[in-house]
Amino acid sequence: MVTRLTRAAAALSVLLVAGLTAGALTAPQPASGVRWVWSGGVTAHSAAVRARVARGGIPVRLLLSPAEAAGATRERPFESVSDPNGMAAFGLTGLEPATAYEYRVEPQGGAPMRGRFRTFGEGPWNFRIAFSACADTGSASTVFDAIRDARPDLFIHMGDIHYEDIGRNDAGRFRSAFDAVMASLTQGRLYRSLPIAYMWDDHDFGPNGADSSSASRPAALAVYREFVPHYPLTGAGSPGIHQAFTMGRVRVIMTDQRSQRTSSWRTPADRTMLGAAQLQWLKDELTAASEAPLVVWVNTVPWIAAQGPGSDNWGSYAHEREAIANHIERLGLTRRLVMLSGDAHMVAIDDGTHSNYATDARPGSRGFVVMHAAPLDRRTSMKGGPYSHGVSRQRGQFGLLDVADDGRNLKVELSGRDRAGAPIKGMRVAFSCEWLECGLPFRPAK
Numbered sequence: 001m002v003t004r005l006t007r008a009a010a011a012l013s014v015l016l017v018a019g020l021t022a023g024a025l026t027a028p029q030p031a032s033g034v035r036w037v038w039s040g041g042v043t044a045h046s047a048a049v050r051a052r053v054a055r056g057g058i059p060v061r062l063l064l065s066p067a068e069a070a071g072a073t074r075e076r077p078f079e080s081v082s083d084p085n086g087m088a089a090f091g092l093t094g095l096e097p098a099t100a101y102e103y104r105v106e107p108q109g110g111a112p113m114r115g116r117f118r119t120f121g122e123g124p125w126n127f128r129i130a131f132s133a134c135a136d137t138g139s140a141s142t143v144f145d146a147i148r149d150a151r152p153d154l155f156i157h158m159g160d161i162h163y164e165d166i167g168r169n170d171a172g173r174f175r176s177a178f179d180a181v182m183a184s185l186t187q188g189r190l191y192r193s194l195p196i197a198y199m200w201d202d203h204d205f206g207p208n209g210a211d212s213s214s215a216s217r218p219a220a221l222a223v224y225r226e227f228v229p230h231y232p233l234t235g236a237g238s239p240g241i242h243q244a245f246t247m248g249r250v251r252v253i254m255t256d257q258r259s260q261r262t263s264s265w266r267t268p269a270d271r272t273m274l275g276a277a278q279l280q281w282l283k284d285e286l287t288a289a290s291e292a293p294l295v296v297w298v299n300t301v302p303w304i305a306a307q308g309p310g311s312d313n314w315g316s317y318a319h320e321r322e323a324i325a326n327h328i329e330r331l332g333l334t335r336r337l338v339m340l341s342g343d344a345h346m347v348a349i350d351d352g353t354h355s356n357y358a359t360d361a362r363p364g365s366r367g368f369v370v371m372h373a374a375p376l377d378r379r380t381s382m383k384g385g386p387y388s389h390g391v392s393r394q395r396g397q398f399g400l401l402d403v404a405d406d407g408r409n410l411k412v413e414l415s416g417r418d419r420a421g422a423p424i425k426g427m428r429v430a431f432s433c434e435w436l437e438c439g440l441p442f443r444p445a446k
Ligand SMILES: [Fe+2]
Pocket: 133, 134, 135, 159, 160, 203, 343, 344, 345, 378
């Protein structure tokens, strides 16, 4: 306890010093008005916004307008009332596809705050996703500016949005952790500029390596629903936060590797990474997506890993990994699926050389493309593998997924980026898909 208090005091003094001396690192916290906003759950016709205001139980208004007509008479009002914790939730509907919107959140009697997002296109549509994971709590790294400068349509945060390692069922600590993240000028700026899709990992769900036995689980599940703009959560048989959405003709599936997982030390038959309900949901989602020209599966933890107990990766859940790989293979999706992962503090790409765990597949055939992208702002580490394109270890890394879709042919490019947004040498894979068949990824000349 003493150690924890000392650590907390030290962290607080660092934050205070940073705020006082730099002024550029921590956003000022208003006594009234909006503390922070972000958007997510975006589709072609809808979006969700969450706004943290200074007080609970007050009317909060959101004014929405197409970005090119901001401030004009085309503003549409949406009304909400902040919950006891000062969180106002908005569901924005009736939007136009592939359209940039600006929103302004105005609490009664307080200063407003603006944000923006672009709705997704319907059918063939060119878009860019940025993805990464892992930053020290409240990090003000410039990597967040580099992500913004890349002008993605979506930022997929693959976990460890903070490192509070909350081991108790304490919703207040989860809320404070989000406040600390959003108090960062660079993160606050990023999250006001685009929509997010956020899946937690261990440090923002519970302690290091956390699974469903973590005491933090009820609080983590509740505060996610309260504070994070998200896609519909199924809830059927599982309170997890797995969700799926469509961008153009691409289906994106995000699974929850923490809140349903059993211990990696149990006997193999009792081990599950996703839990029975989520596993069935994933299989159903994959089946439903089997006609999509490309499927993106956001799975936070390493897929390519040696089999055995006690590991924080799919190697300890090898029977489940094999069942999923066989399902993907039977659907003919292996060559049309890209997995995006975090957890390991590295950028790594495997073009399918090492990722095939389908026992139904022809021996020696390729698996799907796997790309890890992290850390946003954390010391580096390497996990899993091997990876065909190797590993890049730098503080401040993210990935970009670019899709160009002319309605017939879909060109896909995955690239690793450094803290300034520059390409990381060798960390690129590109391929094209036509008639539900993607060509083999090619390795670029180094
Ligand atoms: Fe991490």
